[in-house]
Amino acid sequence: xxxxxxxxxxxxxxxxxxxxxxxxxxxxxxxxxxxxxxxxxxxxxxxxxxxxxxxxxxxxxxxxxxxxxxxxxxxxxxxxxxxxxxxxxxxxxxxxxxxxxxxxxxxxxxxxxxxxxxxxxxxxxxxxxxxxxxxxxxxxxxxxxxxxxxxxxxxxxxxxxxxxxxxxxxxxxxxxxxxxxxxxxxxxxxxxxxxxxxxxxxxxxxxxxxxxxx
Amino acid sequence: xxxxxxxxxxxxxxxxxxxxxxxxxxxxxxxxxxxxxxxxxxxxxxxxxxxxxxxxxxxxxxxxxxxxxxxxxxxxxxxxxxxxxxxxxxxxxxxxxxxxxxxxxxxxxxxxxxxxxxxxxxxxxxxxxxxxxxxxxxxxxxxxxxxxxxxxxxxxxxxxxxxxxxxxxxxxxxxxxxxxxxxxxxxxxxxxxxxxxxxxxxxxxxxxxxxxxxxxxxxxxxxxxxxxxxxxxxxxxxxxxxxxxxxxxxxxxxxxxxxxxxxxxxxxxxxxxxxxxxxxxxxxxxxxxxxxxxxxxxxxxxxxxxxxxxxxxxxxxxxxxxxxxxxxxxxxxxxxxxxxxxxxxxxxxxxxxxxxxxxxxxxxxxxxxxxxxxxxxxxxxxxxxxxx
Numbered sequence: 001x002x003x004x005x006x007x008x009x010x011x012x013x014x015x016x017x018x019x020x021x022x023x024x025x026x027x028x029x030x031x032x033x034x035x036x037x038x039x040x041x042x043x044x045x046x047x048x049x050x051x052x053x054x055x056x057x058x059x060x061x062x063x064x065x066x067x068x069x070x071x072x073x074x075x076x077x078x079x080x081x082x083x084x085x086x087x088x089x090x091x092x093x094x095x096x097x098x099x100x101x102x103x104x105x106x107x108x109x110x111x112x113x114x115x116x117x118x119x120x121x122x123x124x125x126x127x128x129x130x131x132x133x134x135x136x137x138x139x140x141x142x143x144x145x146x147x148x149x150x151x152x153x154x155x156x157x158x159x160x161x162x163x164x165x166x167x168x169x170x171x172x173x174x175x176x177x178x179x180x181x182x183x184x185x186x187x188x189x190x191x192x193x194x195x196x197x198x199x200x201x202x203x204x205x206x207x208x209x210x211x212x213x214x
Numbered sequence: 215x216x217x218x219x220x221x222x223x224x225x226x227x228x229x230x231x232x233x234x235x236x237x238x239x240x241x242x243x244x245x246x247x248x249x250x251x252x253x254x255x256x257x258x259x260x261x262x263x264x265x266x267x268x269x270x271x272x273x274x275x276x277x278x279x280x281x282x283x284x285x286x287x288x289x290x291x292x293x294x295x296x297x298x299x300x301x302x303x304x305x306x307x308x309x310x311x312x313x314x315x316x317x318x319x320x321x322x323x324x325x326x327x328x329x330x331x332x333x334x335x336x337x338x339x340x341x342x343x344x345x346x347x348x349x350x351x352x353x354x355x356x357x358x359x360x361x362x363x364x365x366x367x368x369x370x371x372x373x374x375x376x377x378x379x380x381x382x383x384x385x386x387x388x389x390x391x392x393x394x395x396x397x398x399x400x401x402x403x404x405x406x407x408x409x410x411x412x413x414x415x416x417x418x419x420x421x422x423x424x425x426x427x428x429x430x431x432x433x434x435x436x437x438x439x440x441x442x443x444x445x446x447x448x449x450x451x452x453x454x455x456x457x458x459x460x461x462x463x464x465x466x467x468x469x470x471x472x473x474x475x476x477x478x479x480x481x482x483x484x485x486x487x488x489x490x491x492x493x494x495x496x497x498x499x500x501x502x503x504x505x506x507x508x509x510x511x512x513x514x515x516x517x518x519x520x521x522x523x524x525x526x527x528x529x530x531x532x533x534x535x536x537x538x539x540x541x542x543x544x545x546x547x548x549x550x551x552x553x554x555x556x557x558x559x560x561x562x563x564x565x566x567x568x569x570x571x572x573x574x575x576x577x578x579x580x581x582x583x584x585x586x587x588x589x590x591x592x593x594x595x596x597x598x599x600x601x602x
Contacts, residue, residue: 180362180364181364182365182403182405182406184368184402184403185401185402185403185404186398186401186402187402189401195376198376198380199376202380
């Protein structure tokens with residue numbers, strides 16, 4: 001019998017860490033931009049969204065990977081969607097039960113995780129051809145790579161746009177308003193999310209020149 | 215001049231490669247070419263046309279064209295300030311007050327903008343671009359005079375970095391940098407950029423001491439509210455004795471600038487003319503429907519209101535962001551005029567449409583050029599086929 005690959009071999013760890021930087025779904029593959037615009041005006045929904053996507057992507061990646069030899073190729077998209085939809089409904093119900101306020105803020109965007117291009121992309125590209133454990137790790141890695149950008153964008157947008165972090169009025173506490181500071185209204189508007197992502201892409205590519213495509 | 219030349223030649227070696235101040239090479243180069251036309255020439259091969267009017271010289275001419283607007287704007291700022299607070303003032307007091315209000319805006323504009331340009335020139339090892347000389351002069355003229363300086367600084371940093379440098383600097387930018395500054399301020403800090411009190415110096419912070427019955431609303435705001443009878447006389451609006459951004463109120467001063475630009479061939483008269491034609495066209499269409507007082511406003515009077523004249527002469531004609539082909543210029547200018555009046559009259563959320571119209575058409579200018587060029591190629595191809 002062959003030696004079994006250790007659970008956290010360096011190859012498997014790469015699945016977790018690569019999407020955080022040089023294989024990031026948002027800044028390098030430019031997927032999932034739509035939700036990045038919609039829910040990053042405040043930090044809290046962005047964090048909740050991150051965990052929702054981690055849960056959905058990790059589990060559905062694993063489930064699809066287990067089923068991969070049973071799924072007839074011609075209907076594989078439908079099967080994938082069914083699995084994702086089931087997971088999204090679970091997450092949605094969970095949020096409604098335990099985090100109703102955030103769930104209201106995220107409104108339709110939890111449901112729209114189904115259409116998140118990152119999830120379909122990972123199922124198609126990775127889960128259909130890999131074993132469940134790597135698929136699970138890949139799911140967590142990609143969702144975290146998506147989430148890390150979401151959180152960075154939301155951090156700047158909430159801080160500069162509302163002067164708060166997770167609802168804590170940080171600028172007011174350190175007395176910035178007394179010296180004439182004012183919140184930047186542009187930060188709350190959706191276009192600014194694109195610009196912040198653009199700046200992240202700029203910074204990332206000037207640090208890692210291999211990512212620049214012609 | 216000879217003395218300056220000698221001095222520059224003397225210190226030049228220490229700024230060249232291997233010199234003591236090599237790191238400041240681009241700064242030195244900018245200053246040298248600012249004073250003297252650079253002596254670099256293309257190699258002697260084939261036909262050449264040499265003209266000493268390089269980028270810096272043409273930019274300076276735009277600044278000269280802007281000076282009437284600036285001087286008038288300074289006086290106007292002081293005039294309205296003293297009027298609003300019910301104080302008597304002589305002409306020189308009014309001018310001096312405005313001068314001291316506008317000067318910090320100009321200084322901040324140049325320090326921040328050129329600072330960023332120099333840093334980027336240093337990192338990318340190219341010359342400091344001349345483009346900012348004009349942008350930096352335009353910016354103080356198109357913002358309300360009381361705009362806090364730190365806001366202006368942030369807006370300029372935003373416009374120069376994200377509006378210009380990410381695309382590769384002067385000549386590569388899609389959007390007009392000065393208008394990008396204004397758009398940023400408009401969306402980020404609406405409280406300082408629109409409303410009735412921002413146009414009068416000192417009125418935002420000290421609204422209680424204003425003379426009774428003084429509103430500070432610009433004629434454009436009055437017209438948008440339907441109070442056509444409150445508009446100042448046409449002559450005053452033409453002269454520019456109305457509240458507004460620093461340099462945009464006086465159509466007369468802008469006309470002086472327009473004459474200089476057209477006479478020297480730096481600003482495109484095609485764009486100015488077609489933008490006015492577009493505005494007139496849209497104004498007449500609105501006159502036809504005229505369901506409210508603003509829509510009934512005679513079409514030509516729109517040119518006296520808000521920033522239309524300033525936008526047509528100094529903003530839309532920016533050679534980098536406007537259309538480049540001749541036919542393209544007509545289309546670009548016409549659509550800018552149409553959109554400016556359309557947004558101004560029909561969209562209550564945006565009191566002035568000129569800024570948005572020009573920025574919008576900036577984005578479309580390359581597309582217009584592309585189709586003009588394609589059409590030209592097609593028509594010439596046809597000619598060949600007929601002969602063959």
